[in-house]
Amino acid sequence: MAAWLLSAGAALAAPTVVGVRMGDQGDSTRLVLDLTESVRYSVSVLDGPYRVVLDLPIVDWSLPAADEARKLGVIDGFRYGRFDNDTSRLVLDLKGPVEIARAFVLPPEGGARYRLVIDLKPIGTAAFAANRAAAPKAAPEPQLAIRAPPPPARFDKPVIVLDPGHGGVDPGALGATGSREKDITLAMAKELRQVLEATGRYRVVLTRETDTFIPLQRRVAIGREVGASLFMSLHADSVGQPSISGASIYTLSEQASDKEAEALAARENRADLIGGLDLADQTTDVAAILISLAQRETMNLSATFASYLVPEFSKDWHLVRNTHRFAGFAVLKAPDVPSVLVELGYLSNPNDERSLRAANGRRPVIDAVARAVNRYFDLHPV
Ligand code: ZN
Secondary structure, eight states: OHHHHHHHHHHHSOOEEEEEEEEEOSSSEEEEEEESSOOOOEEEEETTTTEEEEEESSOEEOOOHHHHTOOBTTEEEEEEEEOSSSOEEEEEEESSOEEEEEEEEEOOOTTOOEEEEEEEEEOOHHHHHHHHHHSOOOOOOOOOSSOOOOGGGGGTSOEEEEEEOOBTTBOOSBOTTSOBHHHHHHHHHHHHHHHHHHTTSOEEEESOSSSOOOOHHHHHHHHHHTTEEEEEEEEEEOOSOTTOOOEEEEEEOSSOSSHHHHHHHHHHHTHHHHTTOOGGGOOOOHHHHHTSHHHHHHHHHHHHHHHHHHHHHHHHSOEEEEEEEEEOOGGGOOTTSOEEEEEEEETTSHHHHHHHHSHHHHHHHHHHHHHHHHHHHHHSOO
16 A cells, blocks of 8 residues: 555656766767656757757756766756746756757666756857757747736735746855755745735735746836836845855946946846846847936836835845945846845855845844835835
């Protein structure tokens, strides 16, 4: 009977990736995924930078820690996780252009698992460009991750959109003891929603409710679709110096306030690339948006909200110096929604990481944000 229960449980579980291995085949690099079941897959190559994207149905990942740091041959590292409601994704960073020489699934042999095998062969940039031109157009990017509330509900209370940074295949920053930015920002957003909704004053919408990947433009679009009066993107940074700690607050500007802010925006704007999106066709109409009048008013309100966050954070949490800064964050570009990006702290700092990974450690930060939100809507009623 125990055996029957076990197999019934196994039948309900998603296929699981239990290993990622790499091998040198001379003229190519072989990637092998060990799987508990045979799965459908599709594999494609992207450039700018060169990447391989492997899409699978929803799978669980149970990789030995040693596998996660692997790089070999043309493969310079990899990430994996949920991409959208139907897809799990593995993204390989490459040292240069490749072609998919072969891809196939091998059935189990003896006690072995199913093996999904992909051979990557280095090629020249001209051959890569020719392959890209000949390849069928990629499927459209994933659309709506959450639905807008029905229109009547839209005007009864101001809507606040909380945007937990990163997610799914894009883990964001990694902490000193292994915590992941994507998990901390999601937990934080859910807790903050509870606190804000408990006031009875707001409706709160999250750009993601689960550990899934949401493109940056989609996050902005959600804010506009639900008619948000305030958009807050939540992040946590990681840098080489463990001593640096504290929160910092950012609003959009064409001109970055300093080199550090510019570098941070560049890091955060890489999310789409990390998630394996093909950015070749995306328009960069940012300049046009930035000069609109609506944008100017919105930028003033964003800066106002940021100025309310600063004193609250310094009361119950701590801030880095020059704490309100500006840069070109893609996620803050809705022309008509006041938007702020908060780096809650540094996961590379042991104290910040310890606080942010625990619910009771996050609570003072959440209360500080909630006080700033209340003050903002007290003084700028919608
Ligand atoms: Zn981030």
